[in-house]
Amino acid sequence: MERRKVDILCVQETRWKGNKARSIGAGFKLFYYGVDSKRNGVGVVLKEEFVRNVLEVKRASDRVMNLKLEFEGVMLNVVSGYAPQAGCELEKKERFWSELDEVKESIPTGQRVVIGADFNGYVGEGNRGDEEVMGKFGVKERNLEGQMVVDFAKEDKETWWWNEEVQDSVQRKRLAKKKWVMDRTEENRQEYKELQRRVKREVSKAKQKAYDELYTTLDTIKGEKDLYRLARQRARDGKDVQQVRVIKDRDGRVLTSEESVQRR
Structure with a gap:
């Protein structure tokens, strides 16, 4: 130093x-x-x-x-x-x-x-799709821990999958946080923590639905980027993880072969 x-x-x-x-x-x-x-x-x-x-x-x-x-x-x-x-x-x-x-x-x-x-964790090489929170000079392939880092950096920036329930819960959480900051009583703290838990539940459900829909678009660039996040979300929910092997032909088209793997 x-x-x-x-x-x-x-x-x-x-x-x-x-x-x-x-x-x-x-x-x-x-x-x-x-x-x-x-x-x-x-x-x-x-x-x-x-x-x-x-x-x-x-x-x-x-x-x-x-x-x-x-x-x-x-x-x-x-x-x-x-x-x-x-x-x-x-x-x-x-x-x-x-x-x-x-x-x-x-x-x-x-x-x-x-x-x-x-x-x-490793956030991986390149930053396609995550440009707002990371540079492009990472190393190795992104792993689970690296994805957690990227997700944390985005917070509320990644909102494409939000539905009305998530938007309502997030707004209530923000108001509760402001109330707790202004008046740090135990009651306000408990209210804020409960709304935090509610947001996490709504987010989990909304993400699962959105990722399941994206799973049908694996032959697109965006779908390829979301593969890892889909696997991570399903693993956290305690469900079977669909491992997807991504292979490209000479024209750059994504070919996929799937095999169901029981989460251990």
């Missing part, structure tokens, strides 16, 4: 137990959280001259924490995250994204957010 003139740094897999702040030398201080000295743990390192700018430290878990600072009236939220590795259970991955969602949603509108995280 000293050599590269870095003032704020998010760190992961610190493996330090506790929820403290400590000087680590060379004029830097580490705010960290961990529950096990052998695994996980996240933190944010600050140049000590900025420690006085810290307003709040929110430690959601040993995988997600948020450091809120104020610079000349501007609120900056620095979120450090550490996603489960590819071999971990899907439940642990979903818990991480839920925690990250909750931290992000708790940040009032207008405040700046920077997320520095080890997402443990």
Whole structure:
């Protein structure tokens, strides 16, 4: 940090137990959280001259924490995250994204957010269809964890599959969030969390229906892009995953052969 003139740094897999702040030398201080000295743990390192700018430290878990600072009236939220590795259970991955969602949603509108995280995923080469949230210089093929990163980056940007139920639920959730931000009572918090759950249910149903319809258009460019998302959604719903092998002929036409694979 000293050599590269870095003032704020998010760190992961610190493996330090506790929820403290400590000087680590060379004029830097580490705010960290961990529950096990052998695994996980996240933190944010600050140049000590900025420690006085810290307003709040929110430690959601040993995988997600948020450091809120104020610079000349501007609120900056620095979120450090550490996603489960590819071999971990899907439940642990979903818990991480839920925690990250909750931290992000708790940040009032207008405040700046920077997320520095080890997402443990590959978003893949190219960015066709996802240009608004990623560049085109990724590596390898996109995996499940990488798709989760892309989905998180889009939030409400991907709205082509919305129906009336989803639109209504999202609007209610936004109003509930605004109400909770203005008056942080337990009642308002519970109302907001319930609407969050409702939105997720409506989104899940709407996505499933939309993806099932797109499944009939696999020989199109758009259909090819959505193959991975369709498989991921069905896997999360606990249904059989249809594996689709994509092959193109000399004219660029997509040929498909399907085989039903029981989700393990």
